[in-house]
Amino acid sequence: MAFTDPLRQVADFDAGDAEWLHLLVGDWQLLADLGFGDLLLCFPRDVVPAAENPTGRPVPAEGSEFLVLAHSRPTTGPTAYQKDMVGELVGGQAARTLRRAWIDRSIERAGPSEWSSLAPRSVTLVPLVRNRRTIAVVSVTADPQRDRLPSRMELVYRESAGDLLRMANQGTWPDFAVRSDSRRGAPRVGDGMLRLNASGVVEFCSPNGLSTFRRLGLQGDLQGQNLLEVARQLPLTAPGVDETLAPVLAGTMPWRAELSGVKASATLRAIPLRQGTERTGALLLCRDVTELRRRDLQLVSKDATIREIHHRVKNNLQTVSALLRLQSRRMHSEEGRNGLRHAMRRVSSIARVHESLSHEISEDVDFDELMRHQVKLAVETASAGQHVRTEVHGSFGRLPSKSATSVALVVNEIVANAVEHGLKERDGTVQLSVVHGEDEVSESGDSHRVVEIAITDDGHGMGDAVIEESGVSAYRPPAEGEGLGMQIVRTLVASELRGSIRWEPGEDGGTRVVITARFPQPASGRG
Structure with missing residues (x-):
């Protein structure tokens, strides 16, 4: 269940609104850290549709409670809420304040008395407006810290949080143009932050941000310097600054990039700041990712x-x-x-x-393609001129690499045995099928995936006898007429595959060999 499900149930909101909220929540730890406060994403329980409202916009119903859809705590300061607020209902005076902010579509401040049912602090309410209608309200609950003078870094952080909240209120942040990056090392506020003006000149640099650029080879300070020109002077592994890195260093595009120096590497992330359509500056997060x-x-x-x-x-x-x-x-x-x-x-x-x-x-191997080739190879090697058709049904999926050799050898021996002794120089079919059983948990708590492998031929058959072997009995000396291959099969099934093997008559004649194998199951589930 997605946290945006309540919004999706209202016809006036579309998939784009839900996706934008997902972008916001995916990135709002940045807001919580810059603003030194908790963030709550609130949505009304009862909504008056746009068609029934004179303004032509959906609004919370009179007296409606608000549901907390998401909650983020700051890593730069104390939390205002000791319990997780997701799923909590906000009612009373706090709900009326949220409704007023929703309807007005402007950032408002609520005093401690209006928010006392949740936390006895002043709260900033930020309606999230897209296409001239509110789709949710974010509350920011921060500790005012009146007992001391704030540092310049704290003032810049709070100013930056205010800029991002204003952009969120206008629907211009987060930006759909943000590029995703799957590499580890995404920068966070505490790793280092720079604030640039519209010309790309550094107005503020946090101590960690300065340390990161010093490790890249910077001599001196960054304050008052054009960051793009500074980067061009650094001893980087790749000469110059490429076309994807320049917009990040100038703060013109909401992208991520990486600076690789001779002795250090740093990831960068730019967040352009806008007032309407005009770009007023940028925030640049940086992180030393050398290790x-x-x-x-x-x-x-x-x-x-x-x-x-x-x-x-x-x-x-x-x-x-x-x-x-x-x-x-x-x-x-x-x-x-x-x-x-x-x-x-x-x-x-x-x-x-x-x-x-x-x-x-990885430590696992995709066994399906391997097994198709394995069955054909075993048939071609064992057949003495006859035409033998092969069929493979079901899927092994991914198997642990340490078990792959054992399974391949067992299947190879049984398929070859079916061709050489079951068909005995006549044409026929050898079929391999795979069925997954229920996972088993041992007394020690280890989980094993159970797989049943059946190999069937339509040859002469072995009569009505059913033979099953597992455990200690599989280690017996070879019986009369039994070759090395079957001894290998019995030993591998019992020791390496922790399973059993059964020979039985096929439904339509021939012989059916069923192997039950157990594979160690990773904690994440079936591969």
Whole structure:
């Protein structure tokens, strides 16, 4: 459920209004920190539609309570509300004050007596106006700090908060032109803030902001200097200032950028300040992200190293497979040739898993495409000239990389066994299906994803017998006529996949082999 659902239920408001509120709430920690106060987003419980109001605008009904849709606390000062206000109803004198601000569409101040039911402090009420109609009201409850003289930084912060609230009242902030950035290290107020005039000259720079630029190579102060010209003199890794960075440093566009120096890196975010359509200046947030980028580089290097290792293992296994193929051609014994061919198939199966892992950056592997190739490879290697059709139903999803090799080997052996012994040189079909069961939780609290893998052939069949093995029984010596492949399957299913294996007659003849496997489940849920 989105916090804008009450607004969406009123026909006079559209999806653009809801999206604008999402932009505001996504960014209003900035407002709370600059204004040293709590923010409440309020919306009336009962709304008189525009068609029923002489002004032609939707307004709160007389006596309507207001619902708190969102709440933000400042990180730069004490909170006014000890409890979370989301979902609370505002009534009485406070609701009447909110209704008056909604109708007047102008910023108002409410005294402690008008807001005493919520907090005994003065409150600033800011109607959020879009397309000449109010869509919500923001209340700002701040500690006045009358027992001391405010610092210049505090005065600039409060002035900047006032500018942003005025722009929010006019519907010009937040701006839909804001570019999203998925990289870590978005700057916050406490990380460093500069205030620029309309010409891009620094009027104020917080101590943290100055420290950030000093680490980038600044000599001297920023006060009174053009920030774009200062940046052009810094020892950056890329010479000059590119076309995306210049508008941020000048404060003309609401974008984010990054300055990469020889010894440090900093993220920047510009917020243009406007009075109507005229740009009056800008706020520039900055943050030293040198350590963050160093860690990012280490992670990238680690991921690249792991992928390279998987790639080299795959190449080595392919070399081993090729050597086995050459050796099998020199064997005079049919039994020896078959043994080498089986070994070659198993090595190729493991190599294909490492090939998939060499393209992944996570600890899981997308197993579906790998398994389609695996089934076809096993059939082609095991078939002696007959035409065998393969079918794959269901989806494995992403499996833990440490389990991928075991699953690939088990499926490889059972599919090859179905072709060699189930079909016995006749044409037919081998089908693999995947079904996800209910997750299981062990006594220790570990969660496991349960997957049932069924491999069916339409061959000669094994009679009416049903054989199921799991746990300790799977480690028995091979029975008469049972080869190395089935011993590998039983051992891997019991030890690596923590499951069981069952051989049973197929519904339409042939044999059906069902493997129940359990995979460690990450805390975030199914992959």
